[in-house]
Amino acid sequence: MNKQLEKLYRIAQKEERIIIGLMSGTSLDGLDIALCRVTGSGSDTQLRLLHFTTVPYTEDFRNQVKQIFAKKQVDHLLWSTLHVKVAQVHADMVNASMKAWGIRAADIDVIASHGQTVFHAPKDPINRSDQPNSTLQIGDGDHIAVKTGIITVSDFRQKHVAAGGDGAPLVVYGDALLYTSEVEHRILLNIGGIANFTFLPNSSSYLEAYATDLGPGNTLMNQYMQLHLGEEMDRDGALARRGVVHEDLLNVLLSMPFLTSKFPKTTGPEMFNLVLLQEAMQRANTENLSHADVLATLSEFTVHVIVDGVQRAVRELDSAAIYISGGGLHNPYLLQGIQKGLWGYRVASFNEIGFDPDAKEAALFAILANETIAGAPEHVAHINGSPAVCMGKISFPY
Incomplete structure (x- = not known):
């Protein structure tokens, strides 16, 4: 041998x-x-x-x-x-x-x-x-x-x-083996370049686990910062926090058919990129927005995509807990928007179930x-x- x-x-x-x-x-x-x-x-x-x-x-x-x-x-x-x-x-x-x-x-x-x-x-x-x-x-x-x-x-x-x-996403395999609870339904939300989650019903449920991408996590914000400001990211959401969400631009971004397609699904920066943003800004006549306003709108776009996706997954459940990992966990401005949108659910860092989220x-x-x-x-x-x-x-x- x-x-x-x-x-x-x-x-x-x-x-x-x-x-x-x-x-x-x-x-x-x-x-x-x-x-x-x-x-x-x-x-x-x-x-x-x-x-x-x-x-x-x-x-x-x-x-x-x-x-x-x-x-x-x-x-x-x-x-x-x-x-x-x-x-x-x-x-x-x-x-x-x-x-x-x-x-x-x-x-x-x-x-x-x-x-x-x-x-x-x-x-x-x-x-x-x-x-x-x-x-x-x-x-x-x-x-x-x-x-x-x-x-x-x-x-x-x-x-x-x-x-x-x-x-993709592949995390569902490890998530299901390691983190299925006997008691609670869980959403394991990862906010990387793309936002995705694993849905883990409790072990006595008739429901099945699955994982799905949702849409942009940090990718659009990071790409914008790199192109226009030469920075890898809007650290702590500091620039977005100073801006104002432009509703017309946000609504154009939210009109993408992918966002309402059924779970599970997958995507990447091939779809969510600066070409998409430029086209959306042209349609919304917002090409002269300040950097802060663009970042605020992109942050709200990510928040909306995540909140809507999680709510779709748990709307028929009595309760669910959401545990977050990924780079977005370290953006307090983004996290604040997600927690506000998911008010009434337990939203916590992944380390609360015993593992380093990073x-x-x-x-x-x-x-x-x-x-x-x-x-x-x-x-x-x-x-x-x-x-x-x-x-x-x-x-x-x-």
Whole structure:
């Protein structure tokens, strides 16, 4: 037997595995690295976060990725080069983090690498086409495995698409295994570049879990700040707070058919971008708005999309609790609007159910890798709109 296959077989039979989960989102701010101890599989899975860090990207690296990010036409040489470079950069970040934590490669069973999404193309839920669903993440798993010396599971979203899914959101798999409550119905809301949530009915309910994208989280606000003010974000919503919401522009943005299409659904910056904003501003005759007023309107757009989506999910329930993770959790102005819109429901940080909200997505990819190595598709057969599959391609160091 190949020695690497033999090693993988031994890892699969262990009672617990040490897995590094990697996540880089559409915000392109950096790489989340979560060192996790995972015990069991399926509904018996237990997860303990041992270390967590976010390693920021350099401006030069970020700008290189932006040249092919969410663009229909790209330089194929750059695309091919970045597929390798992203993996090498991520591997270097993993190696540096392990050194800082006093961890050796031999101590790690598996790396679970999400990669960097550069294009997400589900079928348009309104104007269905004859093209298949597709999604693309760069950051080759072989390069990560070779450079770290650790077996790497990567490219998770392709199996989801191949089995009939949209490739996103994938967090529902880990959420359902780890955070289903015996008592309360839960909405696990993630506000990254795109806002999405996982609906988790309590364990005695006849309802099924599902995950869905809602629309823009931080992406439009971040893109606007980067283009017009040279800043990565409107930190703490400070500029939006000084502005006034322009109702005509807001109503044009809210008229998008995607926002009222049925759950579950998926989207990305390919739909919610500055081209969309410019067209909306032209239609609303608001091209001369101040930066503060535009940011206030975009913030209110995100609030409305989230509040409306959550209310659609819970309107027939007696009660539900909403737990928030993602970068939007750190924007108090945005959070204030969401809490106001969801008055009457429990709205809290994800850490109230026992986990660092910033580490959640990276850790959940560790769970996906754990299921690939030691789980089974039937463990996630009860999730609405998501195929029962184990995801990810396995790369050996040699």
